[in-house]
Amino acid sequence: MEKITTETIRHTAMLSRIELTEEEERGMTEHFAALLKQMETLDSFDAASVPATAHILSAVNVLREDVAGEPFDREKLLGCAPERDENSYIVPRVVE
Amino acid sequence: MSEYIVTIGLEVHCELKTESKLFCSCPNKFGGEPNSHTCPICSGHPGTMPVINKKAVEYAIKAGCAIGSRINKFSKWDRKNYFYPDLPKAWQTSQYDLPLCVGGEISFEVNGEEKTVHMNRIHLEEDAGKLVHSGGHTAVDYNRCGVPLIECVTEPEIHSADEAVAFLEEMISIFRYSGISDCKMQEGSIRADVNLSIAKRGEPLGTRTETKNLNSLRSVRRAIEAEIARQTDVLESGGRVVQETRHFDDASGTGYGMRSKEDAQDYRYFPEPDLMPVVMTDEDIERIKATLPELKAARRKRYTETLGLSAYDAEQLTDEPSVADLFDGTVALGANPKKAANYVMSEIMRKGKTEGEDGITVGVTAKQLAEILALVDKGEINLVASKDVLDKIWQSGMSASEAVDALGLRQNNDVGEIEKLVRDIISANPGPAQDFRNGNEKVLSFFVGQLMKATRGKINPKIAGELVRKLLTCS
Numbered sequence: 001m002e003k004i005t006t007e008t009i010r011h012t013a014m015l016s017r018i019e020l021t022e023e024e025e026r027g028m029t030e031h032f033a034a035l036l037k038q039m040e041t042l043d044s045f046d047a048a049s050v051p052a053t054a055h056i057l058s059a060v061n062v063l064r065e066d067v068a069g070e071p072f073d074r075e076k077l078l079g080c081a082p083e084r085d086e087n088s089y090i091v092p093r094v095v096e
Numbered sequence: 097m098s099e100y101i102v103t104i105g106l107e108v109h110c111e112l113k114t115e116s117k118l119f120c121s122c123p124n125k126f127g128g129e130p131n132s133h134t135c136p137i138c139s140g141h142p143g144t145m146p147v148i149n150k151k152a153v154e155y156a157i158k159a160g161c162a163i164g165s166r167i168n169k170f171s172k173w174d175r176k177n178y179f180y181p182d183l184p185k186a187w188q189t190s191q192y193d194l195p196l197c198v199g200g201e202i203s204f205e206v207n208g209e210e211k212t213v214h215m216n217r218i219h220l221e222e223d224a225g226k227l228v229h230s231g232g233h234t235a236v237d238y239n240r241c242g243v244p245l246i247e248c249v250t251e252p253e254i255h256s257a258d259e260a261v262a263f264l265e266e267m268i269s270i271f272r273y274s275g276i277s278d279c280k281m282q283e284g285s286i287r288a289d290v291n292l293s294i295a296k297r298g299e300p301l302g303t304r305t306e307t308k309n310l311n312s313l314r315s316v317r318r319a320i321e322a323e324i325a326r327q328t329d330v331l332e333s334g335g336r337v338v339q340e341t342r343h344f345d346d347a348s349g350t351g352y353g354m355r356s357k358e359d360a361q362d363y364r365y366f367p368e369p370d371l372m373p374v375v376m377t378d379e380d381i382e383r384i385k386a387t388l389p390e391l392k393a394a395r396r397k398r399y400t401e402t403l404g405l406s407a408y409d410a411e412q413l414t415d416e417p418s419v420a421d422l423f424d425g426t427v428a429l430g431a432n433p434k435k436a437a438n439y440v441m442s443e444i445m446r447k448g449k450t451e452g453e454d455g456i457t458v459g460v461t462a463k464q465l466a467e468i469l470a471l472v473d474k475g476e477i478n479l480v481a482s483k484d485v486l487d488k489i490w491q492s493g494m495s496a497s498e499a500v501d502a503l504g505l506r507q508n509n510d511v512g513e514i515e516k517l518v519r520d521i522i523s524a525n526p527g528p529a530q531d532f533r534n535g536n537e538k539v540l541s542f543f544v545g546q547l548m549k550a551t552r553g554k555i556n557p558k559i560a561g562e563l564v565r566k567l568l569t570c571s
Contacts, residue, residue: 015362017179054172054194054367060375066114066151069121072135080141087130088228088235091181095229 105252118244119146130237138242140184152244160197173368182224195219204266257320319344425462459490467496
């Protein structure tokens with residue numbers, strides 16, 4: 001099993017755009033390692049004869065017909081945002 | 097520069113022409129006020145559950161059938177995680193290891209030679225929203241979020257900008273004929289990413305870069321040419337190409353690096369727990385395949401080999417599916433193929449073209465057009481008058497015959513009446529009449545022109561010409 005390093009944590013935090021303090025990084029490293037340890041218990045199970053499954057349920061083809069409905073009330077949706085203008089969500093500028 | 101072999105793979109994103117979005121019932125419509133086609137599902141609210149649009153699945157399979165892909169009878173959904181505000185859930189619902197379509201190929205002609213590019217896969221996924229950057233902030237519009245998209249990935253078998261553009265033209269034609277997408281580049285409904293590397297002959301492939309989101313054939317060509325030149329410069333000056341995602345700026349015609357490319361692992365794909373797999377039987381696939389119309393290449397071949405049209409005419413007629421359908425329908429109703437082809441290529445294409453827009457609007461049915469051609473053939477109207485008829489019936493349900501009567505354009509084929517008119521015109525123009533008698537044949541068309549003018553194009557020009565000659569010769 002791959003070892004969880006501070007680098008792994010920093011990389012994951014970067015991908016998630018989360019800033020971690022050094023203390024949090026240490027905590028996360030231990031936490032991730034403990035999670036992986038738990039997953040290792042699965043190794044004791046012989047899965048060679050079990051086919052891979054894509055989903056825990058056996059249902060397939062849960063599909064809907066292509067019929068357009070009424071969009072949702074925009075005001076209600078925009079109202080959930082921390083920042084908005086008349087018709088858009090506003091976020092910090094993401095390109096230089 | 098020519099000593100380097102260029103290797104290009106394309107990823108083409110193509111929006112499907114469904115009524116509703118991929119996972120919710122919001123309308124799949126271009127434009128509209130920002131966020132006016134959204135709901136809690138496509139704007140990524142926690143706790144909402146997506147439900148797959150059946151038509152989108154069928155269209156993706158239809159695309160695969162059109163290019164000879166193998167359709168996966170069992171396909172599943174995955175989350176592609178990345179953090180960017182155009183994606184409200186912070187993951188794109190996509191397909192990773194079990195896409196709907198695998199393989200396939202597209203053949204096309206480039207600089208007079210036949211070329212085939214193999215496809216790696218086609219998978220179905222959702223489009224992302226649109227960002228507008230201004231001042232210190234970014235405004236987010238989720239109207240496009242959740243619009244069904246197929247991503248079509250080629251094998252790295254393209255070796256020049258010419259090949260890439262010719263490939264895209266053929267792919268666009270196939271998808272438009274199949275009726276799965278409008279492929280309107282100016283509306284962003286088809287966009288291409290270019291993966292490109294160069295290497296000297298005999299050496300292993302070079303490091304590739306990916307130029308993202310090219311939304312016109314012109315941009316694809318320019319971006320490829322600029323990137324070949326850049327990578328050549330880097331290698332020639334002893335440097336090495338860095339693997340990165342690049343953006344091409346259309347205004348300046350140059351590309352620039354965006355960020356070091358996150359490899360597939362960084363997307364942390366994992367199976368989508370909110371969606372069930374899609375299972376297709378052979379019968380399902382056959383049923384979808386049966387909805388495919390005759391595609392461009394097959395029609396082009398039929399037009400030249402069976403209908404006897406020139407390669408040029410066949411190409412013109414098949415450029416636009418709606419035009420080809422009109423032509424086929426008109427011929428099926430008994431029109432002469434060559435005459436129908438000429439009429440479609442001149443009058444219909446002229447009239448159906450809107451300045452600054454792609455495509456042709458076809459404003460008549462095959463039945464209406466077949467009738468116009470039949471009226472011309474029978475001599476009831478002439479070609480000049482047929483244009484007025486076309487104007488009159490364009491985008492209306494009126495028959496050609498009704499329009500001819502409404503416009504009073506029925507051609508006069510009465511020899512007696514025309515002869516009287518010819519005598520009048522000759523006596524009103526003694527000078528030109530003498531010219532003709534002195535051997536100036538060109539004057540004949542002057543007299544026919546005068547007759548057409550006097551009758552507003554309503555006489556049969558063939559009969560008129562014969563009569564002018566006859567009367568000038570014997571008087």
